[in-house]
Amino acid sequence: MTMKQNVIIKGTKDGLMFLLNDDCLFDDVIEEIKEKLEHSHQAILTGPIMRVTVKTGNRKLTPFQKELIKDVVKIQGNLYIHSFESEEDELKKQPEDQVQLISGTIRSGQVYRFEGNVLFVGDVNPGGNIIATGDIYILGSLRGLAHAGFGGNKDAVIAASVMKPTQLRIADVVSRSPDQWEKHAIQEYAYVKDDQVVIDPIQYFTKFKKIMNSVI
Incomplete structure (x- = not known):
């Protein structure tokens, strides 16, 4: 059975990439970097100066561990850790x-x-709820509750093809009462201004066009 490599070295257009196994001991990673640079990958040490990007996977390196890797790599005069x-x-x-x-x-x-x-x-029907930590864009009717910016993001917005919600919330700001929505049945978006939920026609929301172009 072939053993999993703890360090894979790949060439990129910007230099070298070290892919580290995040399941093994850190000491094993260090030893394999040394072994490959000193023996199996000597050819890369004779060329021009090359930057190295180290991909650590799910392993979160401590500052001390990063310095250890830098020390091992910088012994080879033409390599330096970029990130x-x-x-x-x-x-x-x-x-x-x-x-x-x-x-x-x-x-x-x-x-x-x-x-x-x-x-x-x-559609979001009456009694239905849609909640997001960011923006909410609805291509359909919003007749239930929409809560954008959940968690405190007051820069979030809510947009809908038909805006007739029971309630709008952006962060901790709550919209006006639902009976005031009956006259609105056009594309609109809601945002926070002066700690109040404000409604404008969708054509004034330039970001909406960029969003639509990115997903459709």
Whole structure:
């Protein structure tokens, strides 16, 4: 049976990438880096200066562990560590305006919850709830409750093709009473201004066009 490598070295257009096994002991990682640089990968040590990106997977390195890897690598005169990147770091680098595309119908008594921004294709019926930590975009009728910016994000917005909600919430700001929505049956979006939920026609919301272009 072939043993799993603790360190895989790959060439990239920017230099080298070290892929570290996140299941093994850290000492085993250090030993394998030494072994590969001193024996099996000597060819890369005779060329020009190359930067190294270290991918650590789910392993979160301590500052001391990072310094140990740097010390091992810098012994080889033409290599230097450019960055350390974990899976957690990769998730943090995802664009904030990334949107999940979901379709269906939210019926009375149902609660749909989402992390980040969501584009919901379908209707939210009276008694239905849609909640997101980011923005909520509804291609359909919003006749239930929508809560954007759950967790405190007052920059979040709520947009719908037909805006007739029982209630809107953005962060901890609650909208006006539902009887005032009856006259509105056009595409609109809601946002917070001066600690109040404000409604405007969707054509004034330039970000909406970018969102639609990115998911459709």
